[in-house]
Amino acid sequence: MLRAGASVPPGFALTTDAYRAMLLSDGVQQHIHTLLGQIIPNDVASEEAASHAIRSLIELTPIPAGIEAAIRGAYAALCERVGVPDMPVAVRSSATAEDLPDASFAGQQDTFLWIIGADAVLEHIRKCWASLFTTRAIAYRNDRHIPHEQVLMSVAVQKMVNAKAAGVAMTLNPQNGDRSKIVIEANWGLGETVVSGTVTPDNFVVDKVLLEVIKRTISVKTLQLVVEVDKQGVVERPISGEQQMQPSLTDDEVLAVARVAKQAEQHYGTPQDIEWAIDADLPPSKNVALLQSRPETVWSQKAAPQPANKATYQVGIQSMLHTLLNPLHSKGGETRSKVAPQQISTTLNIQEQAEH
Template identity: 55%
Template sequence: MSTANHNHYILAFDQATEADHPRMGGKCASLARMIAAGVSVPSGFAVLTDAYGEFLETPGLRDDLAAMIASIDVDNVADEALKAAAIRERICSTPLPAHIETAIRAAYLEMSPDNDLPVAVRSSATAEDLPDASFAGQQDTYLWVTGADDVVTQVRACWASLFNARAISYRVKNKLGQLDVLMSVAVQKMVNAKAAGVAMTLDPINGDRTKIVIDSAFGLGEPVVSGEITPDNFVVEKVMMQVTKRRIVEKDHELVADRALRKTVDRVIEPERRTLPSLTDAQVIEVAQLAKSLERKMGCPQDVEWAIDADLPDGENLVALQSRPETVWSQKKAPSASKTYSMGIEGVLGTLLSPLTAKN
């Protein structure tokens, strides 16, 4: 994809360098890194943070937003929700600068000359997916977006989602400036997923890095990522690449692409398919190998979003949609050597002295 005529507002994922990543936000930078590492990722482009930053300079907009933000009582849930909605409406009702809108339209039309390619429009904030300040998932994603008009609309809606109540509270708690966090937006070819989910390269229950844990469901992965459904669960031993545990649940609905309606729909799963596993054992291992590879390439435990694309042939249909650093167990500090030694000696002494203590 060529973006030579889109100046500094648009950048194709496959053209990004490490120097571009700060302007791409967490999600887009991750997509660019995966493509550079040879991982199969749906094609697309980033609307860079420069576009959002310039949009904020629309006459009167920054001052209005600052005043609206300052009036929020974050300890009052109802007040915060009401004012957050007003902020989002202010953003969504403000036209984009003409040259930025033109750049977005041109980039989409390069992907889709017929102006009908379904894409996912995904938020990618600059403070997203950081090990010490991760608010991945707090901003919006729009699926099965078609046509340049809708792409432009949903890019602006992604910017507005920076100001949902949850994100505002998170930034207050973590002392992140409300107008200092910038956003890039990913515009990415839509995946027609027959199964999708997440894979973690450690056990999220106990931090065991010898395991890969996979959650999977039929259809698109958003219900799995958001926690809306109970997914199938698989545990894979990381060295031998063997499935050691599987839990198959009854799945009564799936989020799928409806080509006739040109949108995603929540579809009831036919009874005979509800108790079937969403992945074969071979597919489980394939997902585990992808996750293990990403952990090795990125240098730390990963939380990977993936999908199996029904439009691609077997063996080529597993794609990565996101890979971010795992942020719970990775932040737990290992005990120092001196502390470990102390605890060991104390444990030995405790065992030796316990009979004496019992006699006193």
């Protein structure tokens, strides 16, 4: 997305190769396989037990030395680039399954905010990897018969954004699959309240072609996550009464988010589900940060609507054209049109061939 010109917070990413390397160390993969094999179908208690054991195993497994050194080097370079020693970062999980384009893992794994120092970054990378085996994630894959070994984890480490507002956006309408719309959900502060469903967010619908806001649904928003530098972390804060019913985005900000979402869709060539934030430290023309972009996996996998039955379509159009061409009879009983039904049928067939 950087090459596409999107505003992405500075950072670095661990590919799924790092996750694979961890699995192959110290027999971790085989141990996970054994624990998953102990799950009783449709038994939540056994899923929870396996989840706890696997997550503990991954969190306690040292990252292979070469990868750890690379992470420490990348974090040091990031701090130097930004000019902030031990810069606070977000450590974001991103599950992927290349052979399963219709599977959606959004919201199942953990993201950690305001992480400071190389040791803490390494610790929370392991926590991201471990979150691939939450009870919810295990149940999702089991219910859909998705082999656990096919799902991998990459991790993004990004400079923390001082978010005035944040949320998600989809480059189609998730209610009906309409690709001519962009749907944005937003709340004050950091976007995790939207992603996790902690609040009912504001909802904005944008016409993708005209880039116009066509619908606004402003919710009562009672809670926000904000950065508190003095406390060295992210804290929950109640939203004041007056602010609760105020739109978390101006129309200009809605359209700016829509442009970023549309840009992501054009870059990847498929509908996208993005996470974004309005950076309070940047000017309005440059303050929309793209935090994450993943393919939309529900409507975009469905077949395009089929045209109406050709025979029905042809008969319906013939009837309509016949009415239009022969609307009234003259007093003498002669029609005003001299076009015969056979000519109408021939014209329709030519048009259909041209269209196809």
